Amino acid sequence: MKTIDTIVRMFFGVGVCCCLLFGAIDPRADGVIRQASAPSGQSGSVGNGTKPVERTIYVSALDVFGNIERPPVKFNHDRHTAALEPEGCERCHPKDEKGALLFSFPKAESGKSAKALMNSFHDECIGCHRKRAADGKKAGPVSCGECHRAEKDAVRKEYAPILPEHYDVAKDSYHRDCLACHRTGTKPPNEAKAPDWKSFYIKERKQEEISWPKMVFDYRVHDRHDKALEKKCGLCHTISPARRQKLAAEGKEPANRDWLLDTEGANLSTEKKAAHALCINCHRARKAEKKEGGPLLCGGCHTGIERSIQGMAGAPRIECGQKDKYLIELKEDARAKGVPFNHKSHETNSRSCQECHHKTLRSCVECHTAKGSKEGGGVALAEAYHKASSSWSCVGCHETIQRKPACAGCHARMAKGLIASACSTCHSGDPKTLEAVSKLPDPKELLPNDTKSELAIAVMEKAYTPSKMPHLAIIAKLTDLSNRSALASYFHRNEATVCAGCHHQVPLQRKTKTPQCGTCHMNRQQMEGATPTLLGAYHQQCLGCHKQMARNEMKLPQNCAGCHEEKRKGATD
């Protein structure tokens, strides 16, 4: 069974078949944030919607084969697609009893052992190549070394940590450098013995995995399907028979809340299998009916292009029976007051429902029970909401947003994670707090009347001219940035929040003078321990923030001359 799964996984990884791209996606049209870079050594360029991406797949890199005598076969699916176009996908892929294509290979399974599998690969590939050559058609190689070609990247072995499926390295705040530890002394899984703890966390990266970028089914793609399929949700969304029975017993109508629930509890390979079978068979059927259909080539869906949240603008809200606002609270054994939650605003700040709901569209508590369940991966509800190191949790996602240039100026220097005083900001227990959010006031209302708009800092007077710091303009800019963000407006409750970005560890009050930096940060002789002196405090604070915030449109001084000019020796002496 595992063998079949693996083959299926591999071939679905490649995707399928011939043909045109009806209604080809033009992702360049809207905010593209990231193009997944083609792994080094892979051929082809990232797709632009009209020209399919040409990538390869390492057939022999599959787990089942282990270490093989010859170099792995670099299989180019797109070239086979082009050559076999008249014969269709059926030439290589089998059909199930209903006539739908199953994207597995080889067609005829001769057995489950690695040897038998190898034979069926060889029979099918070489058989076809021979036959085509005999028919006088363009045909592939038949000798060993022509397919099993030793290429630099083909023998490359990489080790990757084994992470939970829902884990997204790019979104993780704390574990970006897992491989710094989980790297040395690592052995391939088959060689590592049980006591080597690192082997638990490391697996060999399968080269096929990096062959194709992930397909992101965002709100825009969903909308396109919604319109083309006339809102027949059931064509894609299915409900497992068990769940259907359960709902029927409760007297409820099944709602399209669960995404491909027939793969529930299964691993990624079957999800891949289901997705490919569902999508490509539907695209093929629509093409046969001469209707507008989706891509049939690998690169049509796996474009490697991810739209930004801004790119989601214009996609209508997906109606799933969800409410605009919820009060998240435990019915029993609650330790804190409920959290009013604006579901609608979170929808407009995400690219797909799966960014929070994983693979289902059920509410958090159904899997992440108060004590944790197997279904929720052992993650208890409190952890699911609060774990700062996971981008899936509320706290973790908000911390990820704090790393944006607009926020990072202040937040990068602050300690991460939950602070005790912040509990009541979310746990108000009152849905009205969502409406009660007010913007930060104009800086002039806050600051004492005699505050200078520009301060001259002269800690390096000997060598440099005093640096002019536009105090008021900085506060105005930070206030503006905070007020423009709904998230910041909600959490920046204290009217002096932006002041605290620099004036840390001092009480801040309206129209009251704050202690100056030099109160704590004195000259070197007077200082003890690691607290920076005034010189270090200014540079760390100013330049640290400038480095974090200077992106795109914001131009902030980055070097010495940006803030203070060097005095010429002749002029001062």
Added chain:
Amino acid sequence: MSDSRRSFLKQITGAVAGAACSCSGEALAAETDAGSDPLGVLVDTSLCVGCRRCEAACNEINEDLPRRSPALFRDETAFDRRRRMDDSAYTVVNRYPNPNDAERPVYAKFQCMHCLQPACVSACIVGALSRQSNGAVTYDPQKCIGCRYCMVACPFQVPAYEYRNSFAPKVRKCHFCFEKRLAQGSVPACVEACPMQIMTFGRRIELIQLAEDKLNRYPDRYVPHLYGAHEVGGTAWMYMSSIPFRDIDLPEFGYHPVPGYTEPVQHILFKWMLPPLGLYVILGGIMWFMESRRKQQSRDPDRPD
């Protein structure tokens, strides 16, 4: 793999030591003349902005280095290549690409690490290099004979040689501002010059505590490791970094002091007067052999003399 060289050395050490006699292998000469509470510097490379003022300050205070104008240290093209300490600079700042954030490269300053058990001191056959009680590893050009064993011994490849000086070439390396500043109770010139104050000068034990606090408080900011706390037996200069240390040219060393590999072998060879005794035994053997042959020859009347 870096282990192979080390394990090779270990095997050799073990074989020779075992052959000579049983030995603990831990006796180190350098350990004895060093203070137990050395000074140190904690370098937080995540803060460095690459202004090179430490280089300028170093050049300014060390008058025996070639004079450079301060303007020269504002030249950012110096970052285009990786530099090493040489006979004109005791410290250099390098720029490294940041895998986490391409727009913000990482800068790191290097100088002599001032090991707690320095390999250069162990290797120096005339005692030109020595470790002071406050932790500074200093150099005495009067004693130096220019053998450059220290350059081979140093795991960080710090000591440089004045190849351009034909008549009185010296080994060049950072001396922790030992004479000019530490002895007067002030901090090294580079530490004082740094506007970002990425360097904290103090007692090494306190700095380790400070670094641990920082690593615990800001786990997202640093690689969870204090480089130099244990590497090659510990160094006075210790590093914190936001990217893996191998990416800022700080190699992954074991925690065993470098002299620990060589000194047991050397010490055993010279223990209990072994070499002179051995020489006597060999020479005596030859003498006895020659003597017996001569006697045999003189007893043989047929052979003409």
